[in-house]
Amino acid sequence: MTTLTQTLADFAVQTRFEDLPQPVVHEAKRLLLDTIGCALGAIETTSGKIALEYVSMLGGTPHATVVGSDRRSSARAAAYANARLANVLDADDTFPTSTHFGNATVFSALALAELDKRSGRDLLGAIAVGFDVGARIGSWMGAPMQIENGKVIGWNELGGPAATITWAAIGASTHIARLDGRQANHAFGIGGSNSPQPTLRKWAESIEQPMYKYADAGWCAEIGVSSALLARLGSTGFKHILDGENAFWKFYGSPTHDDHALLAGLGTDWQILNTTYKPWPCCRWIHHPLTAFAQLLDQHALRPDEITRVVVRANPFALTPIFREQHPRDLLSAEFSHAHALAALAHGIPAGPRWYAAATMDDPRIAAFRERVTVVPEPSSSNIAEWMTGGQWRGVPGGVDIHARGTIFSATADNAIGDPWTGATRFTDEQITRKFGVMVGLDVNGDGGDELRRAARDVADVVMSLDELPVERLTASLDALSRSMRAQGVEA
Template sequence: MDMNEQVLANLSAFVADTRFEDLSAAVVDETVRIILDSVGCGIAGTTHKRGQIGVDYGRMQAGTEATILGTGHRASILGAAFANAELINALDHDAVLPPGHVCPYVLPGALALAETRHASGRELILATALAHEISWRIGKAMDYLRDIRDGKVEPPPVWGFASTIFGATAAISKLQGQPAEVVGNALSIAAMISPVNAAASWRQHAPPTTIKYMLGGWLAHGAITAAHMAGFGHRGDRQIFEPEYGYPRFIGTRRWEPEHILDKLGSEWRFPSESSFKPYPHCRVLHAPLDALNQIIDQNRITPDEIEGIKAWVEGFLERPLWMNRDITDVTDAQFSIAHGLALGAHQFLRGPEWQKPERVYDPSVMRLMEKVEHVIHPDYADSLTKDRASRPTRVEVRARGQVFVAERSHPKGSGAPGSDSYMTTAELVEKFTINAGSALSEERSRHLAERLLGLADVDDVAEVIRGAGTA
């Protein structure tokens, strides 16, 4: 068996054989934090047009088996998974993990299936942990947005998050209790029906599509389909990961390093150390500059009307139409514009759904300040990234009151190990959750739901908890 066939065989065994008891306390804790954060983002997504569209489409798939987050609606497994995938990613407030966004794609199908099967909290945690570990490992084997070539950041011509379909499929297979052979067929079929990687096109065009880098509901559908096709008896392709004609070729990656998938698979869990959370509902590339901007404003009590100009030193690949866009014609555009994001951040609106309400996005004061924002590439970005893949060196200067106020950051809030300044504590995640869930639930219900989600490992039937994330 060559290495590429071994990838499928080892991943299949990893999914089929891993038990909850095999997870360390750190893996369980981080998985629960991701589920908590994602559910909150999903509830908040009901305030956004993209989330509302996802709900409308999900409800077309008739059924009452599964909960659509933040609403009084129920739908089929497929309908709820589609809607929840769109809801979780609607505000771009969800957690990130290489290859980029993972939870909006891998969690919705698992939530829907766990609810309908009355799975335990431990089963849902295990399925979600497997999904994130597999997504991280396959993502590391392929091209990455922040790849460094010859000392420069060189994003690949084709990239995206389509490979998360393997993690999403693994979660469904695990909840169904599929044996390794069936899991292998499911993963192979997932490869054959994987969405394309269209994110490079998205970042090069303005105005970009409002489905952003991927229609999350479509990938969630694909994962559910792949697992069920294998369960019903379809055979997969055991050579699907070979690079000449298999998945690496037709998904468009220039790099295929399967050793990243196989290295200590099952004995070392890698995703918790690279998982990070987003305090701002904005593209992660702007989080370190927003941290620096907030420091300046908080320490000096600067008001937006006092600001004469903002200059930011940012990541090394942002000279693309998506991030340079100043023509905000849809609220989704505001999730990626550097100039608009810093102008909005300077107004200190409550971080959460408030940031993407049309009256905030198009606030005349925000739009005026946006014209006073400029950015350049941070000169140390490539070197810093080579030494530390989590680093995001940034500098922000604010001109106000005839002075120049300066702040710098090396890592954005929400990243880093426990105990570091950039780590987002569970208490901070609960506060974020309460704000997000408060868009549809009372504060009392929001805090009760947070407690139930944090105690997921002790829940015998997750259906009650998931249904508590609806409004009925």
């Protein structure tokens, strides 16, 4: 009998680009462009500068591109820096197991694509396959809470989403490194046993966030790259890490698992089509109230100085102290503050690194608006288990009540902008491209200097044509864009 581990490992290495449906290829391109933009948007943040300086200190054979830098580094170090950068602003895509792993999927694959001189098709295939592996592992381990008879009865002491970032990187890396089934099995064992600790509960209780949230996406990407390279050299790992009484789900701390969710529709139901994109650089759980808030601002032409109070109605995940914080002290903490997100949106701050620039964080208008925001539970999402399908969320309601002009304007959003499951919320190619432009220093209209605009447009065009191009064409356009950003003095 083929084990769960071997079945998933065989999928990772035997799937070819020709096996991918056209919508999956297109989504891999969209994810690639969005993730690159998120990384470039973070290069002038404190955390981003640390990542770049750290990789510079490491040195290494210049095999791979370090986004935003004029230096190349080893595949392992480049994967680290780029994936960490992509997660810094919390603007990267979110899969409905409440996990970000597009960052490690994209940049572990890109680093090895450069090392082994793969094609654009190889890179896109690795992104689709790696994303599927991460998504399936997350769905397999289920939600970070305990559910009985359809109701939430408590929160897990261990488990959580961090390990899925590593598994996505492992899947992408084993695919693009062209391992055979035996080597991939060992790569799974090597990487799975070196996954990050389950720190979700510690993260949830911390108002002041560490720079890597609940796991450093860079290390997760690095684990994927190292696992594939070690296995290709002949190193071994646990052969049955997903199987048996002491399988990964158990020693990682998840109270349960769902083997059906792990393998159902493998190779036909592509999970990358279920990822969500972020129009705003903050936690995805804030996006449902933000969607309702944006709709009301637009519908009623509300100005921030007219708003005397905003009551945010949030789902159970977004009610912990960090989400209620009105005066976040740094970028990472502000990314989880309902009050800061609403203040930035109300004042028209471009949705990118400028949300967390010192000029925004210290703006007295922003601080005053944050004081007027309170957070309460959203009644229709009180039982979050009702909104789950196969270990994933397809929508969790959130809303706002805006007090202005002597009345109350109210709205609730079951789906947030960027959710792919409704036509009204699905992020279009144009929206992804516009977001990419803002991340690299253009304004919302795509203006910001001819050179920068041309360089950004070239990267977007290359990504969308990557199935017909070598990976070197992508990295050359990235280098040109990075130079243009530096010349333009783009800052967070």
